[in-house]
Amino acid sequence: MTQRERIESMERILDKACAAVRSASQAMDDLRALEPQVRRLAAYYNGGQWLRDYEDDEAGRLPQGMKRGVLSQDAVHDLLSAYTALTGASLSAPAQEKGADIYVFSGPCGVGKSTLADAYAAHLANACGRRQAYVIHGDDFHAGFVQTGERVGPDCPQFMYWEDILRFNWACILSTARQALSRGVDVVIDYVVEDELPLLVQLAREYGAGLHYVVLTASQEAIRQRLTARGDTDLIPRALFLKDKLEAEPANQGHILDNTALDPQQTVAAMRMEAYLVPLP
Secondary structure: OOHHHHHHHHHHHHHHHHHHHHHHHHHHHHHHHOHHHHHHHHHHHHOHHHHHHHHHHHOOOOOOOOOOHHHOOOHHHHHHHHHHHHHOOOOOOOOOOOOOOEEEEEOOOOOOHHHHHHHHHHHHHOOOOOOOEEEEEHHHHHHOOOOOOOOOOOOOOOOOOHHHHHHHHHHHHHHHHHHHHOOOOEEEEEOOOOOOHHHHHHHHHHHOOOEEEEEEEOOHHHHHHHHHHHOOHHHHHHHHHHHHHHHHOHHHOOOEEEOOOOOHHHHHHHOOHHHHEOOOO
16 A cells, blocks of 8 residues: 555544544534433333323323324333433432332142232231221232133123223223322232332332332142132133243242241241342432
């Protein structure tokens, strides 16, 4: 390469790099100019309104065809993380006093979720000196539905099928939990958690609460024996299906507690709730 070729080559690199720097500098200026709007987005996402909008979307109450990527579980979180990394801006809300705690007991039917929820609430109120804890048995909302045993056809549009009932139950659970949390009362929830953990994370963030998540399980034989003793043998296939599903769920790893050989009081004594704390993004 001659001297002229070398200089001209370096000149081209300089020109391209300068243009790229100018473009990046302009892009950073544009990003920083957006900070007030991004802060509004962060406040919306971290507050209670995003969760309520998400629930309405899940329940099919938003207009069809409406653009709503903001209600996806990852889009806003990823954008805020990238914005913070690029600009160095702190989008966190001012530190606030920690609120009440949320304790969630999931697991298939037959593992003793309801009994353990009652026992742990008593433990919170007594042994932990909280004086009060509010227990939410998710199945109570399901039990509120009274229906005919006859087949339901298209001439009964008000009939709610399982997916609708499940969304209804979770809306009731979350609404009831808000009533207790807003008053500083710890909440103990027992219900099967399949895809709803993000809703509980948002609830905890909304109230500055700790979220403790325990997935109960037991041996297949123990589940069969317990359901048979309750007279719920028809639930055994579903229970065993959920046992396998919940134990294999990646989000549940580290949160599984086998209580095959434990009664409720022994289970309470065996639990170290700090080990079941869910990190909040």
